[in-house]
Amino acid sequence: MTEPVLETRNLSKRFGALTASDDISIDLRAGEIHAVIGPNGAGKTTLIHQICGELRPDAGEIRLLGQDVTRLGTAARARAGLGRTFQVSALAMEDTVLQNAVLGALGASGRPWGFWRPVLNDRALRTRAQEALHRVGLDEMMAAPCAALSHGQRRQLEVAVALTLQPRAFIMDEPMAGLGTEGSKRLTGLLDGLRAQAPILLVEHDMDAVFALADRISVLVYGRVIATGRVDEIRANPEVRQAYLGEDA
Amino acid sequence: MIAERHVNLALVLGLIVVPSWALAADEPFTITLATRAVILALAAVGLNIALGIGGLVSLGHAAFFGIGGYVMGILAYHAQTFTPLDLGAFSIAGTKAMPVIWLAAIVLSAFVAAVIGALSLRTSGVYFIMITLAFGQMFYYFAVSWRSYGGADGMSIYVRNSFPGLDTLVPIQFFALCLVLLGLVLYLNARLVRSRFGLALDAARQVPLRVRTVGLDPLRLKLAAFVLSGAVTGLAGALYADLNRFVSPAMFSWQFSGEIMVLVILGGTGRLFGPVLGAVVFVALEHFLGGLTDFWQIYLGIILLLIVLFARGGIIGLLCGKRGLHD
Amino acid sequence: MQAGAGPGVFRGPPRLQRDRTARHMSAILIVEQILNGLQFGVMLFLMAAGLTLIFGVMGLINLAHGSLYMIGAFVAAAVAGATGSFLLAMICALVAAAVAGAIVEIVVIRRLYAAEHLDQVLATFALILIFSEGTRWVFGSFPMYLEIPDYLSGAVTLPGGIQYPLYRVMLIGAGLAVGLGLWALIEHTRIGIRIRAGENDREMVAALGVDISRLYTLVFALGAALAGLSGAMVGAIQSVQVGMGEPVLILAFVVIVIGGIGSIRGALVGALLVGLTDTLGGVFLPELFKLFMAPAAATSVGSALASMSIYIVMSLVLIWRPTGLFGGRA
Numbered sequence: 062m063t064e065p066v067l068e069t070r071n072l073s074k075r076f077g078a079l080t081a082s083d084d085i086s087i088d089l090r091a092g093e094i095h096a097v098i099g100p101n102g103a104g105k106t107t108l109i110h111q112i113c114g115e116l117r118p119d120a121g122e123i124r125l126l127g128q129d130v131t132r133l134g135t136a137a138r139a140r141a142g143l144g145r146t147f148q149v150s151a152l153a154m155e156d157t158v159l160q161n162a163v164l165g166a167l168g169a170s171g172r173p174w175g176f177w178r179p180v181l182n183d184r185a186l187r188t189r190a191q192e193a194l195h196r197v198g199l200d201e202m203m204a205a206p207c208a209a210l211s212h213g214q215r216r217q218l219e220v221a222v223a224l225t226l227q228p229r230a231f232i233m234d235e236p237m238a239g240l241g242t243e244g245s246k247r248l249t250g251l252l253d254g255l256r257a258q259a260p261i262l263l264v265e266h267d268m269d270a271v272f273a274l275a276d277r278i279s280v281l282v283y284g285r286v287i288a289t290g291r292v293d294e295i296r297a298n299p300e301v302r303q304a305y306l307g308e309d310a
Numbered sequence: 311m312i313a314e315r316h317v318n319l320a321l322v323l324g325l326i327v328v329p330s331w332a333l334a335a336d337e338p339f340t341i342t343l344a345t346r347a348v349i350l351a352l353a354a355v356g357l358n359i360a361l362g363i364g365g366l367v368s369l370g371h372a373a374f375f376g377i378g379g380y381v382m383g384i385l386a387y388h389a390q391t392f393t394p395l396d397l398g399a400f401s402i403a404g405t406k407a408m409p410v411i412w413l414a415a416i417v418l419s420a421f422v423a424a425v426i427g428a429l430s431l432r433t434s435g436v437y438f439i440m441i442t443l444a445f446g447q448m449f450y451y452f453a454v455s456w457r458s459y460g461g462a463d464g465m466s467i468y469v470r471n472s473f474p475g476l477d478t479l480v481p482i483q484f485f486a487l488c489l490v491l492l493g494l495v496l497y498l499n500a501r502l503v504r505s506r507f508g509l510a511l512d513a514a515r516q517v518p519l520r521v522r523t524v525g526l527d528p529l530r531l532k533l534a535a536f537v538l539s540g541a542v543t544g545l546a547g548a549l550y551a552d553l554n555r556f557v558s559p560a561m562f563s564w565q566f567s568g569e570i571m572v573l574v575i576l577g578g579t580g581r582l583f584g585p586v587l588g589a590v591v592f593v594a595l596e597h598f599l600g601g602l603t604d605f606w607q608i609y610l611g612i613i614l615l616l617i618v619l620f621a622r623g624g625i626i627g628l629l630c631g632k633r634g635l636h637d
Numbered sequence: 638m639q640a641g642a643g644p645g646v647f648r649g650p651p652r653l654q655r656d657r658t659a660r661h662m663s664a665i666l667i668v669e670q671i672l673n674g675l676q677f678g679v680m681l682f683l684m685a686a687g688l689t690l691i692f693g694v695m696g697l698i699n700l701a702h703g704s705l706y707m708i709g710a711f712v713a714a715a716v717a718g719a720t721g722s723f724l725l726a727m728i729c730a731l732v733a734a735a736v737a738g739a740i741v742e743i744v745v746i747r748r749l750y751a752a753e754h755l756d757q758v759l760a761t762f763a764l765i766l767i768f769s770e771g772t773r774w775v776f777g778s779f780p781m782y783l784e785i786p787d788y789l790s791g792a793v794t795l796p797g798g799i800q801y802p803l804y805r806v807m808l809i810g811a812g813l814a815v816g817l818g819l820w821a822l823i824e825h826t827r828i829g830i831r832i833r834a835g836e837n838d839r840e841m842v843a844a845l846g847v848d849i850s851r852l853y854t855l856v857f858a859l860g861a862a863l864a865g866l867s868g869a870m871v872g873a874i875q876s877v878q879v880g881m882g883e884p885v886l887i888l889a890f891v892v893i894v895i896g897g898i899g900s901i902r903g904a905l906v907g908a909l910l911v912g913l914t915d916t917l918g919g920v921f922l923p924e925l926f927k928l929f930m931a932p933a934a935a936t937s938v939g940s941a942l943a944s945m946s947i948y949i950v951m952s953l954v955l956i957w958r959p960t961g962l963f964g965g966r967a
Contacts, residue, residue: 113523139525151520153513164513167506168524173531175506176498183506226524367755429952432959436698436754436898440890441955444948447887451944457937564887568700568762575759605774611766618760619748 064127065090066260067112067143067230072121074107074284081107082118083284089230094252094261096271099281105264106148108281109234112262113145114138126229140171144228144259146219148235152207158218159203162190165225193224197251213244220251228259237267249273272296280304314630318583321590325489333482341481342553347593348488349549354573354585355495356542361571362580363503364535365515367439369567370426370446374540376453376562377422378415378547383557384459385411386467408473408487411548419544420537427536431529446567453559464558471552478552488549492586495542500582502538511535543570572614578624587625665799670920671913676805678912679812683867684889685896685904686819687860693899694832694856695750700761701741702864702889703882704768709734709865710872710881711772714781723786727869734865735858742857747850765883773879780876783869808870815863816905823901832856888915891947895954897964906962911947918946 065088074082081104089095099105110116112123114135123131130138139145152161163180166189167173181187194200197217202210210218216236223231236252237245249270255261256276265271271278272292279289282304288295295301325344332340353375360366388395388404395402405411430441454462470478478484502508514521514528521528551557560566569592577588595613599606621628688702709730717726741764749757785804792800823829831847843849868882875881892911896903923939930938954962 115519134527135519135522136525136527139523145523147519147523151517151523153516153520155516156509156512160509161513164509164520165524167510168521168526171525173506173510173526174534176502176508177505179501179504180506180509181504222520222524361755367758369758429955432955436692437894437960439698439754439758440894441951443887444891444894444951447884448945448948452941455937455941455944564883568758568765571759572762575755579755605770607766608770608774611763611770614763614766615745615760618752618756618763619745622756 063091065124066126067262068124069108069112070122070124072108072111072118072123074104074111074116074118080284082111082121085121085281085284085286087279087286087289089260089262091260092256093276094256094263094274096263096265096275096278097281098265098268098271098278102283103281104284105281106234107284109145109232109264113143113232139168139226139228142229143232144223144226144230145232146216146223146234146236148238150215150219152215152218152222154206154208156207157203158194158199158205158207158210159187159190161207161218162194162203162221162225163187165193165222166190169226189225190221193221194218196224197221198247213240213248216240216244216248217251220248220255224255230259231255231261233261233263233265235265236263237265237270240267245270311631312629314581314583314626317587317626317629321583321587324590325586329482329485338481341485343593343597345481345485345488345553346550347590348485348492349546349553350570350573350593351586351589352488352492352495352549353543353546353570354577354589355492355499356539356544356546357570358539358574358580358585359499359502359542360532360536360539361574362584363508363511363515364532364539366431366532366536366539367571368430368442368536368539369439369564369571370442370444371540371543371570372562372564372566373426373446373449374419374423374543375547375550375566375570376449376557376559377419378544378549379551379557379561380453380459380547381415381418381544382411382471382548382551383465383467385414386471387459387465390468406469406471408471408478408552411471411552412545415544415548416541419547420541423537423540423544424533427533427540431533431536443564443567446562446564450559450562450564453562460558462559464556464560467551467555467557470555484553488553491545491549495545496582496586503582507531507534572610575624576614576617578626581624581626584624584626591625665797666920668795668797668799669801670917672801672805672809674913674916675909676809676812676912677916678909679809679816680867680871681885681888681892681912682816682905682908683812683863684885685892685908686816686901687863688886688889689893689896689899689901689904690832691857691860692893695853697746697750698754698757698761699746699860700758700886701764701768702860703884703886704765705734705738705861705864705882706868706885707768707772707879707882708737709868710783710877711776711781712865713869713872714783714877715776717783718781723784723789723873726783727866730869730872731862731866734868735862737865738861739854739858741861742854746857747853750853769879776879778879780878783872783877785873804873808874811870812867815866819863819901828852828855888947891951893961895951895961897958897961900961900963903961903963910950914950915943915947918943922946 067089070086072082072085085108087095097105097108107116111118114133118131122129125138125141125143128141130141133141153164159181163186166186167180170186194203197220199214199217199221202214207218220236236248240248245267252261252274263274275292277289277291278295279286280295280301287304288298288301290298325348329341329344357368357371360368384395385404386406389406395404426442426445430438430445433441459465470484472478473487476483476487478487510521510526511531514531518528547561573588573592574585575588576591577584577586595610596606599609617624684702684706688699691697691699712733713726713730716729717723745760745764749760789804789807791803793803793806795801823832831852888911892907893904895910896907919940922943923936926935926939
């Protein structure tokens, strides 16, 4: 088997008495969407923070494309190929949609030290940003200030900014949160097409979306991965049904 | 609501028309006031790069203003006393040439800003404010105890420094020189705002996490902004010293740091011409209110308080409504 | 933009006997300077404790804290001048600063709790302008003096035969007593429990039915009273004038940056560190440089370096711990 694109090995993180990540080993393989689900407080956000570099694990290792990135900061991991979207949109609200996307392209170019030429006139950056916006269906909104976007459009823009990075792996933190059925369906379609470009580690509460999209699912409960497998395996797993559905139902 | 560019245009026209009138009416004091406004505006434009775009609340910018002033003072002092300036390993001659003095002021204040910025940016929020304030005080006390250059009394420079082709002692010529410099810096500032760096820095102020997530380091962006900011304020300090032909530790005082910040907020934070409007209004208030009462700063305090509590966008915000530096 | 050069902060040393020069740098001189540093540090602590409390509980950076210090000093000087009673002057100073603090909190400050730090800085800077100019308007530009009463003047003989001014001994004692009282208040009273709770979770405290805005006014007035008391006590060993508060304010900032914002214990440690560094540096650094430099140059370099010493200490602490010695959050 080829090496996974992204992998955590025995990741552990404690906050005082609380074990937020308990020996987590999951992997993300080329071409797949790997969903991480679990009840509230299962440690999904903590896991993402560690993968993206906002939190340092107490023990364990994070590997991206075979390289150990455990000690790298957020920016360095982004440069190494992680494209992340946020649960609560982290966009420059005072800027336009296009500016937000260009920021992504600028980050990907690695050359922010231009003081003279207008960044929006830079053809390469602009093209890259526009392509990403087109991909998520925000062409029409390019000149709009970000603050004027609807909730769903902000979700789309989040994905577009991640796209401008042309990442090797996407990390998406509840992209469906707060979306209506319609918006959820549209974003599901978008993500479905993305997996060919780069695999997606998808943390999500929306079970319809998860079962529609995921190639594999890992179930996180109290910081532990209690099961990993294909959708049908997870559906059938008694432990999952008890721990997960038992709480939900 | 008035378009922001109309306000800017009126401001530029005012800065040309009023001194021209003063020249015709033989009112040199008005020209000096206008020069003062232009130089303070330049200092505030400098601060605005860090504060308005970068979101860095520096309460120690007097350090750079003072360094610019002392660079001018020291170089001119050695030129007027015909003594070499001993720098340890080697010594250089003083100079009265403005371009050389400006360059030295810019380089030295940028260097100091890099050191102060690198230390202060280890922290954020209130710590950053207090630390920049404390570094400003450090320079203040250093200047007070530095007896070779006047200590607490400061030192006088007898003849204004020279600029090729100009008679800088003629008020309108010195004014024009300062205005051109201000215009140049504003132009560079406008380019910067729209540049790659400007976009990244502006985002680093709004959402540092996003900037990291696209692979950029917000701290390095902010440090660069702090250095540029310090350099511009340092240049203003050199001009200010030349205007008064006098430098003293007061240029390093924390009150001055506070006042530059007031200029920025009075006009409108993050607006290209905000600091310019703020400086013009400040100098006008100082002149007219100061003529009416010895306690004019009470009124300045009240105006400032009202602006902070009720008019967050400053005067430009009141006139033009909400909008950022770029649109 | 005439910035008043700050009047000498209450850093100590009017040395007792001028003939004790550096050449006989005796143990007596060292002890004397340590006491001066201690006295300076204790007074700084009273300022810093109020600042750090106000920041810790309300999240407010208050530049006008120095104005409350100044108000204390002016009221003390005026009351002592009118009545001749030093004790009454101290009490009036404390009450006046507390009342001024409460008024300012109700009229201006409480609108700033939710505001950005920049707004807090500017609004409290505006308050400084108003207070300073207002004081100049009421009391004039000339310094006032507060006499040390007879029963506190003169010197005491400390163990080892060291003569030291009684008043400064009193300052150290009073400052430490107030510090102890503050600690007891916060650790062992109901108000203290609420203050500590307010630091941790203001919504929760409000939800539990504590009148949060009264609590905030109270904390602000308490901080103001400490500043006013400190100003009044120091007013007797330096001239009382407009602008006396700000140099102290800035040193108090250095103190709480070193100690960690929000930590009273940090304020105490930081204040003593700053007080001792500043006092001892000013006396001993020039002497140190005389060991290997010409005396004139040594005095110049030494005193320049001494004036920067506390800021150097601050930088070192920051490099080591960006949130201060006892600080948790940035």
